[in-house]
Amino acid sequence: MEKQLRSKKLFSLQRIPLRVMLVVPFVLQISGAVGLTGYFAIRNGQQAASDVAVNLRQSVSDRIDQHLNSFIQGGREVAQINAKAIQLKTLDPENVDQVGRYFWQEMQVYNLGYINLVSETGNFVGSGRFDAKSQITIDILSPRRFGNNNVHIYKTNSQGEPVALNFVTQAYDFRQEPWYRQTVQAKRPIWSLYQWETQPYHLSLAATYPIYDANHRLKHISWTELRLWEVSHFLRQLSVSPSGRTFILERNGLLVGSSAKEEPYQLVNGRPQRLSAVKSNDPLIRASTQYLTQRFPDLLQIQSPQRLEFWQGGQRQFLQVTPWQDAWGLNWLIVVAVPEADFLGQIQANTRTTIVLCLVALCGAMILGLYTSHWIAQPIVRLNLASQAIASGDFDQAVQVGNVREFEELGHSFNQMAQQMRDSFRSLESANQQLETSNLDLEHRVDQRTQELSGALHNLQQTQTQLIQTEKMSGLGQMVAGVAHEINNPVNFIHGNLKHAKDYVKDLLGILSLYQSHYPHPSSEIQQYAEAAELEFLVEDAPKILESMEEGTRRIREIVLTLRNFSRLDEAEKKQVDLHQGIDSTLMLLQHRFKAKQNLHEIQIVKQYANLPDLDCYPGQINQVFMNILSNAVDAIDERNTKMDSEALKHNPGQITIVTELGENHQVIIRILDNGVGIPESARAKLFDPFFTTKPVGKGTGLGLSICYQIVVEQHGGTLKCLSTPGAGTEFVMTIPLVAVN
Ligand SMILES: Nc1ncnc2c1ncn2[C@@H]1O[C@H](COP(=O)(O)OP(=O)(O)OP(=O)(O)O)[C@@H](O)[C@H]1O
Numbered sequence: 001m002e003k004q005l006r007s008k009k010l011f012s013l014q015r016i017p018l019r020v021m022l023v024v025p026f027v028l029q030i031s032g033a034v035g036l037t038g039y040f041a042i043r044n045g046q047q048a049a050s051d052v053a054v055n056l057r058q059s060v061s062d063r064i065d066q067h068l069n070s071f072i073q074g075g076r077e078v079a080q081i082n083a084k085a086i087q088l089k090t091l092d093p094e095n096v097d098q099v100g101r102y103f104w105q106e107m108q109v110y111n112l113g114y115i116n117l118v119s120e121t122g123n124f125v126g127s128g129r130f131d132a133k134s135q136i137t138i139d140i141l142s143p144r145r146f147g148n149n150n151v152h153i154y155k156t157n158s159q160g161e162p163v164a165l166n167f168v169t170q171a172y173d174f175r176q177e178p179w180y181r182q183t184v185q186a187k188r189p190i191w192s193l194y195q196w197e198t199q200p201y202h203l204s205l206a207a208t209y210p211i212y213d214a215n216h217r218l219k220h221i222s223w224t225e226l227r228l229w230e231v232s233h234f235l236r237q238l239s240v241s242p243s244g245r246t247f248i249l250e251r252n253g254l255l256v257g258s259s260a261k262e263e264p265y266q267l268v269n270g271r272p273q274r275l276s277a278v279k280s281n282d283p284l285i286r287a288s289t290q291y292l293t294q295r296f297p298d299l300l301q302i303q304s305p306q307r308l309e310f311w312q313g314g315q316r317q318f319l320q321v322t323p324w325q326d327a328w329g330l331n332w333l334i335v336v337a338v339p340e341a342d343f344l345g346q347i348q349a350n351t352r353t354t355i356v357l358c359l360v361a362l363c364g365a366m367i368l369g370l371y372t373s374h375w376i377a378q379p380i381v382r383l384n385l386a387s388q389a390i391a392s393g394d395f396d397q398a399v400q401v402g403n404v405r406e407f408e409e410l411g412h413s414f415n416q417m418a419q420q421m422r423d424s425f426r427s428l429e430s431a432n433q434q435l436e437t438s439n440l441d442l443e444h445r446v447d448q449r450t451q452e453l454s455g456a457l458h459n460l461q462q463t464q465t466q467l468i469q470t471e472k473m474s475g476l477g478q479m480v481a482g483v484a485h486e487i488n489n490p491v492n493f494i495h496g497n498l499k500h501a502k503d504y505v506k507d508l509l510g511i512l513s514l515y516q517s518h519y520p521h522p523s524s525e526i527q528q529y530a531e532a533a534e535l536e537f538l539v540e541d542a543p544k545i546l547e548s549m550e551e552g553t554r555r556i557r558e559i560v561l562t563l564r565n566f567s568r569l570d571e572a573e574k575k576q577v578d579l580h581q582g583i584d585s586t587l588m589l590l591q592h593r594f595k596a597k598q599n600l601h602e603i604q605i606v607k608q609y610a611n612l613p614d615l616d617c618y619p620g621q622i623n624q625v626f627m628n629i630l631s632n633a634v635d636a637i638d639e640r641n642t643k644m645d646s647e648a649l650k651h652n653p654g655q656i657t658i659v660t661e662l663g664e665n666h667q668v669i670i671r672i673l674d675n676g677v678g679i680p681e682s683a684r685a686k687l688f689d690p691f692f693t694t695k696p697v698g699k700g701t702g703l704g705l706s707i708c709y710q711i712v713v714e715q716h717g718g719t720l721k722c723l724s725t726p727g728a729g730t731e732f733v734m735t736i737p738l739v740a741v742n
């Protein structure tokens with residue numbers, strides 16, 4: 001049961017409108033697809049960005065590495081080539097002009113700041129630029145030639161020939177220079193990194209190549225100078241990311257160059273000092289170096305490329321540190337620092353674009369879905385409405401077919417179906433009407449037949465009643481007639497002979513009187529006999545007895561006549577009869593019931609006869625009516641009497657009153673009243689129904705009054721009514737027209 005309910009609930013939950021059914025999955029699918037696409041796009045973007053960050057750091061590192069290699073190599077090679085040229089004597093160190101021009105030529109080819117040769121003779125020959133913008137000069141210090149230690153700086157022409165003395169410096173002792181001292185000390189080719197004390201405060205890297213003679217005495221030093229601003233320039237040109245930084249560190253933490261717009265030195269008290277990266281003005285360089293020194297307290301620990309990450313200002317920074325070394329002992333670190341934000345910015349922009357695109361796609365999909373669902377659902381909704389209309393009895397439906405082929409076919413089929421239903425319904429209606437008509441006809445016929453049948457039943461009942469009546473009457477009549485006939489003959493015989501008997505007795509008494517007068521003294525035997533027989537009384541009484549006998553027979557003859565009158569068997573036709581005679585004869589027949597018996601009390605009969613003319617009627621039937629009504633009255637009074645004590649009965653004896661009178665409309669009115677039990681209201685309505693009786697089985701048939709009604713009303717055209725007060729008595733009023741109706 002619960003399961004059923006639940007399934008019903010589910011079923012009701014599943015009753016979703018078509019439009020929603022169409023839109024929701026569509027939108028869900030699109031949302032899913034768009035969401036997934038967006039998700040993967042963002043993820044791939046992040047992945048790609050991460051890869052790009054890694055690749056970028058690596059490639060930037062590689063490019064710096066390459067650049068450094070070629071840049072440094074240039075300085076080293078030139079220093080070496082020049083040294084070799086002197087050792088092979090292709091270059092004469094004493095021929096300072098030649099050496100100067102030779103160096104000038106080299107300066108055209110190599111990207112160097114300065115090319116120089118110093119000799120233990122005190123010569124100094126160099127060619128190079130003072131700074132990036134200035135012309136290449138040839139500088140010569142030759143104590144032998146000039147007699148002093150001043151450096152003579154010559155302007156050159158395009159052929160590298162010194163054309164004019166530009167200016168002459170004060171005495172210069174190269175032996176005081178750090179590079180010189182370092183090289184002397186190292187006794188091998190080395191790099192020397194030094195900060196210019198004067199403007200333009202170059203940070204220079206000198207590749208020095210000492211040249212010894214066979215006795216290992218230092219003869220010359222061939223050197224080249226690289227200006228490290230070139231490295232910074234290169235680093236700035238490298239595009240890393242908007243706020244990414246590249247810089248090169250010495251292992252002691254001093255900056256060699258950086259992509260930041262700052263010099264690798266700072267002026268302290270007007271003197272330039274190398275800048276330590278941790279003191280850089282650039283926050284990223286500073287933070288990166290701080291992180292590095294935290295991570296590697298001694299930067300010499302970094303022996304292999306490191307990919308690191310650290311947080312600065314709430315943002316992640318990617319760091320790549322690559323050791324860079326050179327055959328002559330340079331040992332630097334190339335550092336590439338890239339803030340994640342540089343990529344995240346792009347990623348976030350991409351994400352935002354992706355989300356916006358997703359939302360636009362979603363909105364588009366929803367609008368499209370709504371439109372499509374409307375487009376699909378509309379014909380179905382129209383079909384549904386039309387179906388509902390048909391279901392509620394409106395068959396005049398035609399749906400508009402859509403542009404979709406299936407809907408068009410569906411609509412056509414629907415319209416056809418509606419048409420068929422319309423036709424079927426109409427034919428059904430006409431069939432129904434016919435059926436109704438025939439039904440009505442049938443009902444009518446059934447009614448008719450029912451009426452006929454009830455008429456027939458009524459007739460049958462009447463016939464039955466009549467039959468019973470006839471049977472009853474004929475039985476009673478025959479008996480009465482038979483008895484009367486049987487009694488009639490002997491009574492007539494007695495009555496006829498009584499006259500003769502009287503005559504004979506008279507004669508005998510006359511003879512006796514004559515004997516007594518002629519023989520006054522008879523014998524004693526006669527006297528005794530006469531005395532014993534009380535002769536005197538006998539003579540006196542005998543004629544009286546005969547008289548009364550005659551009276552008796554006369555009475556018997558009257559009774560017989562009454563009986564014959566009552567039965568009136570011979571009178572099947574209407575006759576003019578005296579109504580009172582019929583009543584009297586009936587009363588006589590009922591005489592025995594009026595008299596008091598063991599437990600029944602006497603009933604008084606009161607007659608109030610009017611002077612009536614003879615009545616045209618069936619006398620036997622009318623007598624039967626009296627008989628029935630009077631019998632009922634006697635029964636009712638007997639019933640009443642049994643309920644009363646004898647004292648009360650003395651004051652209020654049972655009484656039947658028969659009143660006859662002549663009515664106004666030529667009719668005789670007969671009232672028969674009794675003071676019996678009376679008839680309750682409920683019984684009065686059924687009084688004249690055949691077989692209605694309140695009497696015990698075997699005593700009453702219930703036919704009495706129905707026969708009366710039939711005789712009075714139907715046979716004689718009269719009326720029969722009953723008035724009664726239960727407990728007080730009943731009155732039957734009967735009217736019979738004087739002139740026969742039929
Ligand atoms: N005068 C009356 N007083 C009281 N009740 C009466 C009287 N006349 C008739 N009835 C009631 O009407 C009923 C029907 O009377 P009806 O003469 O038709 O049948 P019945 O007397 O019962 O039987 P039967 O066929 O022997 O006459 C009676 O049973 C009786 O209850």
Ligand SMILES: [Mg+2]
Pocket residue numbers: 628631632700704705
């Ligand atoms: Mg009766």
